[in-house]
Amino acid sequence: MTPMIRLLTTLLLLAWAPLALRAATGLPADFDPDPAIPSPAEVLGFEVGEFHPRHDQIVAYYTRLAQASDRVRLERIGQTHGRRPLLLLTFASPERLADIEAIRDDRRRASRAGEGPAVVWMGYSVHGNEASGASAALLAAWYLAADRGPTVRQWLDEMVILMEPALNPDGLDRFAHWVNAHRGYHPSADPNDREHEEGWPNGRTNYYWFDLNRDWLPLVHPESQARAAQLQRWQPHVVTDHHEMGTNSTFFFQPGVPERTNPLTPPRNQELAARLADYHASELDRAGESYYSRESFDDYYLGKGSTYPDLTGGVGILFEQASARGHVQESDYGTLSFAEAIANQVRTTISTLEGSHALDEALIDYQAEFFRSARELARAADHAGWLLGDDGDPERGRALIELLLAHGIEIHPVTESVAIDGRDFAPGHAWLIPARQDQYRFLVSIFEPVRDLPMETFYDVSAWPLAAAYDLPLSTVRRLPEHGQAIRALPARDLQVPSSDAPAWLVAWDQHGAAPVLAALLAEGYRIQASSEVLRTVTDRGEAELPRGSLVIAPGLQDEGLPPVGPRLAELARAHGVEVLAAERGLSLSGPDLGSPSVPVLSAPSVALLVGEGVSEYHAGYIWHWFDTRLEQPITQLELPALGRTDLSRYSHLILPSGRYGGLGDGERARLVDFVRGGGVLIAARDAAEWVESLELDYDFVDTAEDETEGEPERRAYADFELDFARTLIGGSALNMAIDTSHPLAWGYSRPELAVFRRGRHVLQASDNAYVHAGRYAEDPLASGYLSEDTAARLSGTPALVATRHGGGVVVRMADDYLFRGYWVGGERLFANAIFFSKLIGRTSLPSD
Incomplete structure (x- = not known):
């Protein structure tokens, strides 16, 4: 930055002085920044904590930072539904950064062999209106890129630090727009002020109003999909998850409620989380900040950001900072500013790095032991693995297999037919998932139903049975059936093209892709019928029995002004993985004929x-x-x-x-x-x-009159209420x-x-x-x-x-x-x-x- 530009930036910041709240701190007192590395304020035009930065401003800063520092690598790893970039920053010494791809590509082997370096992944503001995390990431990134002191240099020499600076860009921008639009020259700390009463939908959620901190398992959204791909490549030892909680709070860090930890989590995981907690406590004690641990929050649901690492080989750490929900707000603990919230997030970022560096050997050893012990648990189990079938609906089966592959699960196609409990698992329609693999705990968590749980209170859901969620047959096997090589991706389906000359085409309604095919045809004005009875007829592939709801697409029923329905149906079938049958005639073998009143024409919904x-x-x-x-x-x-x-x-x-x-x-x-x-x-x-x-x-x-003869309720202790x-x-x-x-x-x-x-x-x-x-x-x-x-x-x-x-x-x-x-x-x-x-x-x- 030239002296003239630096002067202009300073004048600009002074011009905003009447608006300014206290800028965020939290960085060490001995921070010695390299003047060649731009600070966030120099790019944003305001000090961190004075305003809520938009995501494009955040992207602009990291772009400048990566250009100026040889300690930083900036990657665009995906894009949100709202077309905002998803960023991943890597911090390491210039020498290590030059070899970073080789280190990353070797991480899977190194993680199992108990070799370093320690990898720390830090994530911020998965809930967009818990925004202090994303702003803290700006300061933490500047610190790592610019500090000339020995501590940071040692971290960068001996660790790899990854930063996901804004996990929910769409929600973050929604919230930033709200609070900045309602911020006066002199912001109100009154909790009733409009700034603190965010409109619907609020910024917690993503573009489609989903909670992304519940999506680490199902991977429905591009934010989660992009992160999962990088987590598989990096296999981090520590993963942090920076949140905010209610205003009338202090600061929370894990471990959480001990009794509500997922039973599959190894005890040593919680021991390491407790050892890291000592570093968080020390950092916050030095700053005179209040905090607590081992209460309120649990570590049970696999799909949360602080629990997913615990069941996949890392140590997840949840941070919860009291929220100003804007720029400044009164609380039971005094007036809380956005800058103060940011400062605590910065402090615990630094304490995480300090603790991870000090405990690097223990963390590396733990991860290797995690994978070894997973295979030992599998060896002692009463089954050798699971068989998963597609239930006659290949697209539904493929959807779950693709999800499991995204989580690094070992999967094999079966090459022999197996019948279990009246269900057939046939080649081409079933997969084998061996128990003896590194992610055995993960598999138990998603496949084994739980009915007897050691706790009765849950911060989120108490079950996530994926095979049941996809309505797919799943069975354990004591002996592994014949199977092929492990797959890395599913091969493309070879869908047969139905005859173009038919009195009608048929689409079985039990196919996952049938609904979007129907929706498109109806929206485009085609007449589509649905059978209200089970239909058995002769098709171009022999006799077929179709369930109720199956679609009948007769070319003779279509309006002349529409494009031919056959080619359009074939196009939609390819797009949605749907099998289309060509009926040989309108007369059925059993069930209604194709022109029957029992096969009515559907109307397009609005x-x-x-x-x-x-x-x-x-x-x-x-x-x-x-x-x-x-x-x-x-x-x-x-x-x-x-x-x-x-x-x-x-x-x-x-x-x-x-x-x-x-x-x-x-x-x-x-x-x-x-x-x-x-x-x-x-x-x-x-x-x-x-x-x-x-x-x-x-x-x-039905009349269900309540019994009015109930007596006095059983007396209970006040402490039993919760x-x-x-x-x-x-x-x-x-x-x-x-x-x-x-x-x-x-x-x-x-x-x-x-x-x-x-x-x-x-x-x-x-x-x-x-x-x-x-x-x-x-x-x-x-x-x-x-x-x-x-x-x-x-x-x-x-x-x-x-x-x-x-x-x-x-x-x-x-x-x-x-x-x-x-x-x-x-x-x-x-x-x-x-x-x-x-x-x-x-x-x-x-x-x-």
Whole structure:
């Protein structure tokens, strides 16, 4: 930087002085920066902590830093849904940085052999409105790139330091825009100030309103996918995860609640986390900052940023800093500024590096022992591995296999047919996953159902059974069947091209890609039929039996102005991995003929989704994401306050996600009733499904008068309340639902039981009409996770999926979230059925006596 530019920058900063809060500190007092390395303020135009930087400003700083310093390597490892770059910085000595690719490529071998160097991965602000982490990363990066002291030089000589400076760029920018737009020249510390009352959706979530700190396992989003690829290459010893918590707090660092650590985590992991905690405590003590550990937060769910490393070979560390949720806010501990929050994040970044360097031999030894002990645990297990089948739906099977490969799991194609418990695992449709591999603990965590857990309180979900989530058959094997070489990627599918000359083409509805094919054809104006009965007919590949809901695409039914449907169908089938059969004739062997009234023409849906204040942005986001990325169709996002002034007749379907609807007035409630009676489909999920039961729609609910003879409740100690309350919750468990596969809402399923993901206390009311319950919870509902005995009894046999007709329309009540976190693939068809087939649900009232 020239003297003139430096002078102009200084003058600019002085010009902003009336706006300035105290700039962030946290860097060591003996920090001796190289003047040739730009500080964040020189690039941003303000001191860190005075404003919330936009992501493009953050990118600009790291670009300049990498250009100026030979200690820094900057990589763009991906891109968010919002088209913002995902960055990874590597810090090391110039000599080590010159050889960094060779070091990275050798990390898998070195990690198993117990060889260094120690690798520390630091991640910041996975929740965009917990923004002090991303700003702290700016200062930490400057410190590592510019400090001329011996400590940093030694770290860079003897470790590799990786930094993911902003894990959620889209959410970070959403939050920065809000707080900067509401910051005055003299910012208000009043908690009631608009700056601290962030609008909907808030910046915690990503582009589609998902919580990215729950996506380390399912890898639904590009942010997580990019990180997972780099974690596999680097195999870090320590992974940090910098967050914020409520304003009326101090600072938290792990270990968390000891009793709520995942049982698969080796004890030595927690010992090392405790040893690192000494360094965090010392750093914060020197600064006179308050903190705590071993409370509030747990280390249980595999898909969180501080737990995933624990079950894959590293030591994960969660940091939680009290949040100013803006620039300055009053708290129980005094006035808290954004700059002060940043400073603590900087301090614990430095303490992590200090501790990791001091404990490098222990960390390196631990990682090697982690992988050795995993194979020893597998050797002592009562099975040799798992067989995973594709359930006759290759795309669904491939989706899970690709996810497992992204996590570094060893997978082999089977080369002999195996039958277990009535299920066939055949070559080309099944894979072997050996138990004896480095990630045995990971596999146990995702594959083995849990019903007896050592804890009853969970910060997040209590189960994540991936095979059940994908509705795929999984069996343990005591002997490994014949199998091929381990695969690194799945080969492309060779889809047969159906005959171009056919009276009709058929698409089985049990295929994962069938719904987006149907959505596209309907949106483009083609006439598509769906069979309401099982259909057996002769095709170009012999006799075929197709499940209810299967599509019939007859070229003779299409309007002349449309492009030929055959080529378009073939194009969509290739894009979505769907097999298309060509019917030999319109006459079926059994079931309805192709022109039967039992194979009705479907109408194109026009769908609106209620969003806004009071609606769960997570649940609304799951639905929006599914429409946009799976169906590849638009959905109208209708603001809840606009419900009273919107012409709902524009829409065939209106979706109510989980939320608080009690504040809707009589007018809005009446509009919903009129929408249904006028022929609309109202889809309500989770607690919204319970709420719609209050609408004046003449439901025929079973009378369940409560017993009023209950006596005085059992006396309990005050200290028992927290645990007793936790037992009443369902934070996240997999439950078994018995489904009626003849019901339009369950078309495409072949088995009468399906695992769904359950959250919340709500229980749906049963109908007097025996035909409307498409799904009920099983008598023994728990498939995996925690469910108290009282809650299990309360849910047993109750309605889980119900469709009732009212006037010309339908109300669909879903007790659960069938699109949970974007990865509960097995439930997607239930949601698709509600969109495409709900208009086909007939009246089922028997004549009265």
